[in-house]
Amino acid sequence: MHGGRALPYLLIAPATFFLAVLFLVPLAQTVALAFQADGAWSFANFSTMADDLNFHDAVVNSFRLVAVAVPVQFCLALGMAMMLRHVRRGRDILLWIWSIPLGVSDLAAGVVWLAILTDHGYLNSVLFHLGVIDEPTSWLTYETPVALFFAVAVAEIWRATAIVLLILVAGVQVLPKEYGEAAAVFGASPWRGFVSVTLPLLKPSIQTALILRTVLAFEAFAVVLAIGGNNFPVLVSEAYHWQHFNQDTGVAAAYAMVVMVISIAATLVYLAVLRTPPGQRA
Amino acid sequence: MKRRTFCASSAGLLALPLTLGRGSRAAEATVFMSTQLRPVEAAQAMRTVILKDYHGSVDFVPDQPAALIVRMEAEAETNKHTVSLLAGVHGELQPLAPKGILMPLDDVAAALKDRGFAPDLMDLGKFGTSQQLFIPWMQATYIMVANKKALPYLPAGADINALSYAQLGAWAADVQKATGKRLLGFPAGPTGLMHRFFEGFLLPSYTGGVVTTFRSADAVTAWTEFAALWKTVNPNSTNYNFMQEPLLTGDVWIAFDHVARVIDALTKQPDDFVAFPAPAGPKGRGWMPVLVGLCIPKGAPDVAGAKALIDYLTRPEVQIATARVAGFFPVTNAPLPPDLNPGLKLAVAAIQRTGAAKDGIAALLPVGLGDKSGEFDKIFLDTFQRVVLRGQAPRAAVDLEGAALAKLMSDTGAPCWRPDPPSQGACVVK
Numbered sequence: 001m002h003g004g005r006a007l008p009y010l011l012i013a014p015a016t017f018f019l020a021v022l023f024l025v026p027l028a029q030t031v032a033l034a035f036q037a038d039g040a041w042s043f044a045n046f047s048t049m050a051d052d053l054n055f056h057d058a059v060v061n062s063f064r065l066v067a068v069a070v071p072v073q074f075c076l077a078l079g080m081a082m083m084l085r086h087v088r089r090g091r092d093i094l095l096w097i098w099s100i101p102l103g104v105s106d107l108a109a110g111v112v113w114l115a116i117l118t119d120h121g122y123l124n125s126v127l128f129h130l131g132v133i134d135e136p137t138s139w140l141t142y143e144t145p146v147a148l149f150f151a152v153a154v155a156e157i158w159r160a161t162a163i164v165l166l167i168l169v170a171g172v173q174v175l176p177k178e179y180g181e182a183a184a185v186f187g188a189s190p191w192r193g194f195v196s197v198t199l200p201l202l203k204p205s206i207q208t209a210l211i212l213r214t215v216l217a218f219e220a221f222a223v224v225l226a227i228g229g230n231n232f233p234v235l236v237s238e239a240y241h242w243q244h245f246n247q248d249t250g251v252a253a254a255y256a257m258v259v260m261v262i263s264i265a266a267t268l269v270y271l272a273v274l275r276t277p278p279g280q281r282a
Numbered sequence: 283m284k285r286r287t288f289c290a291s292s293a294g295l296l297a298l299p300l301t302l303g304r305g306s307r308a309a310e311a312t313v314f315m316s317t318q319l320r321p322v323e324a325a326q327a328m329r330t331v332i333l334k335d336y337h338g339s340v341d342f343v344p345d346q347p348a349a350l351i352v353r354m355e356a357e358a359e360t361n362k363h364t365v366s367l368l369a370g371v372h373g374e375l376q377p378l379a380p381k382g383i384l385m386p387l388d389d390v391a392a393a394l395k396d397r398g399f400a401p402d403l404m405d406l407g408k409f410g411t412s413q414q415l416f417i418p419w420m421q422a423t424y425i426m427v428a429n430k431k432a433l434p435y436l437p438a439g440a441d442i443n444a445l446s447y448a449q450l451g452a453w454a455a456d457v458q459k460a461t462g463k464r465l466l467g468f469p470a471g472p473t474g475l476m477h478r479f480f481e482g483f484l485l486p487s488y489t490g491g492v493v494t495t496f497r498s499a500d501a502v503t504a505w506t507e508f509a510a511l512w513k514t515v516n517p518n519s520t521n522y523n524f525m526q527e528p529l530l531t532g533d534v535w536i537a538f539d540h541v542a543r544v545i546d547a548l549t550k551q552p553d554d555f556v557a558f559p560a561p562a563g564p565k566g567r568g569w570m571p572v573l574v575g576l577c578i579p580k581g582a583p584d585v586a587g588a589k590a591l592i593d594y595l596t597r598p599e600v601q602i603a604t605a606r607v608a609g610f611f612p613v614t615n616a617p618l619p620p621d622l623n624p625g626l627k628l629a630v631a632a633i634q635r636t637g638a639a640k641d642g643i644a645a646l647l648p649v650g651l652g653d654k655s656g657e658f659d660k661i662f663l664d665t666f667q668r669v670v671l672r673g674q675a676p677r678a679a680v681d682l683e684g685a686a687l688a689k690l691m692s693d694t695g696a697p698c699w700r701p702d703p704p705s706q707g708a709c710v711v712k
Contacts, residue, residue: 053664053667053668119518119533120531138517138518140518140521141517141518141520141521142671143517225472229471229472229521230470230471230472230520231520231521245656245659245660246656246660247653247654247655247656247657248656
């Protein structure tokens with residue numbers, strides 16, 4: 001069956017071709033842009049980037065956002081996935097409602113949260129009607145960095161928890177029931193069963209979810225730009241600024257390199273820390 | 283917008299050969315090439331409204347600035363002239379002056395003396411030479427708009443049409459004292475035009491220059507006093523892009539912005555707002571005209587027609603018609619008709635007062651920076667960020683950013699533009 005052996009490769013050939021053309025080629029071009037200035041190879045773009053006023057803030061903000069959003073999203077999604085296990089009726093509807101934010105575009109999500117949190121937004125109106133505040137309060141200015149960070153984090157958590165949830169739900173569905181039942185027979189409490197049986201079995205799904213979510217959180221852009229504007233620079237919004245306003249593609253490409261290196265590093269860390277030996281796979 | 287521009291230029295390309303054919307037979311239509319009013323509606327308004335009462339026949343040909351420059355250079359080199367009149371922003375047409383392509387128009391300027399051109403604008407039309415090469419046609423600029431609720435707090439003896447930065451600060455501070463809110467606003471959001479405030483208003487007012495004086499002691503004073511003024515500024519200013527929005531919601535009572543970005547507030551609620559020129563500093567009243575003017579190329583096929591058109595376009599009633607349909611404002615002291623939209627009237631009056639101010643220092647849009655203009659703006663915004671928002675020492679900040687500016691100027695080789703004195707070669711940060 002000569003043709004049969006080639007068939008899988010033929011089937012994945014279009015996808016591979018498109019990935020190569022639409023991903024690898026631009027990647028190579030970005031690397032070339034980042035390491036070239038005035039037609040010669042150099043680190044000039046990186047030194048411009050590192051010397052820039054916003055670079056430090058952008059790095060700190062990006063890491064802070066990931067450090068807060070990803071663990072919160074993970075815990076929320078894990079809790080939701082566990083609860084869904086025990087829902088008998090309406091499970092599909094619930095899952096569907098929980099994944100609505102996935103269908104909303106990043107920018108739309110940012111604008112929705114802006115409409116809630118701005119001076120004349122819904123939050124201020126509600127607080128005003130409840131008599132909590134006497135006049136609209138500004139949450140999103142450079143003078144209120146904590147509230148601003150909180151606003152960006154909440155919007156990002158709202159927008160992207162569903163992707164973690166869906167991956168975990170898929171993982172939970174294929175878990176064999178026997179392990180949990182065996183633990184119960186030996187007298188394990190539900191919590192003990194969750195920690196010692198369910199979590200280790202879920203490790204491959206958790207790894208996938210965390211890698212995906214962390215990489216995407218480092219690429220957060222539209223939500224951050226809509227809510228934070230210039231007051232909350234992150235790595236990708238700086239790349240956009242250098243490309244769009246400062247018209248310096250080299251520095252923008254340098255930022256893209258930084259985001260890529262961080263993403264690869266984060267992926268490697270997750271791969272190493274959450275490694276599942278073949279024998280333990282469910 | 284892009285597509286419309288494309289259509290407009292294609293229409294121009296189609297129109298030009300037709301014109302050439304006719305022109306060779308008889309010089310009936312005057313070819314009028316313009317980098318402005320390019321969108322189809324604007325070009326149509328030009329042909330059907332603004333030029334309606336002109337006795338001669340005109341072919342209005344809008345095109346991209348780069349295309350216009352190339353065309354004029356080609357016509358001059360080959361000595362085959364088709365275009366009789368040019369219109370463009372000051373900085374767009376300036377490169378034609380040193381190439382000797384433009385015809386001196388001192389006689390035209392003298393004949394139009396009674397039109398009441400703002401002297402500063404007329405002077406810009408010399409492009410730094412001793413001859414008049416460019417006649418102002420229409421303009422836009424940046425103005426201040428205030429809610430009438432703020433007027434009772436104007437400092438005693440202050441003339442709202444001739445404010446100083448100190449008076450603006452005292453005014454905003456009194457408003458804050460009375461209301462408990464910071465109600466002065468600037469467009470410092472992501473797509474706001476805050477950099478133009480520094481390049482065209484604050485620094486020229488305090489230092490008399492922009493680039494050459496960037497590191498001067500006067501510049502340090504400017505930043506120090508602006509940081510003090512900022513204490514009365516609504517902190518949402520770093521989110522504002524168009525000041526008409528916070529003006530209309532009442533979040534801001536006193537605002538600075540481009541006239542096109544406050545005009546909605548003025549036309550929607552003309553009874554609630556006043557418009558007036560930006561403040562003056564120790565060196566004068568820095569302001570940034572966006573000036574569109576008219577030039578005649580040397581060797582133009584229809585010089586008489588071009589001069590007649592210049593005369594026509596600067597007539598008071600045509601200036602007002604232009605303001606109505608094109609969103610550009612008079613460069614002369616054209617009297618405003620009673621039926622003019624009251625909001626438009628407020629804007630026109632503020633712009634006329636700005637141009638006519640005796641202490642005015644016109645600061646041009648940056649010229650010759652090419653694709654570095656974004657980084658040029660960033661230097662001013664970063665200095666603002668450092669001194670005003672992060673509280674760094676002004677001296678250290680202007681030294682640091684001044685070094686970046688010096689490098690940018692030497693990289694681009696851009697000569698100084700007004701109000702900096704003309705330079706041989708790249709403009710130098712002193």
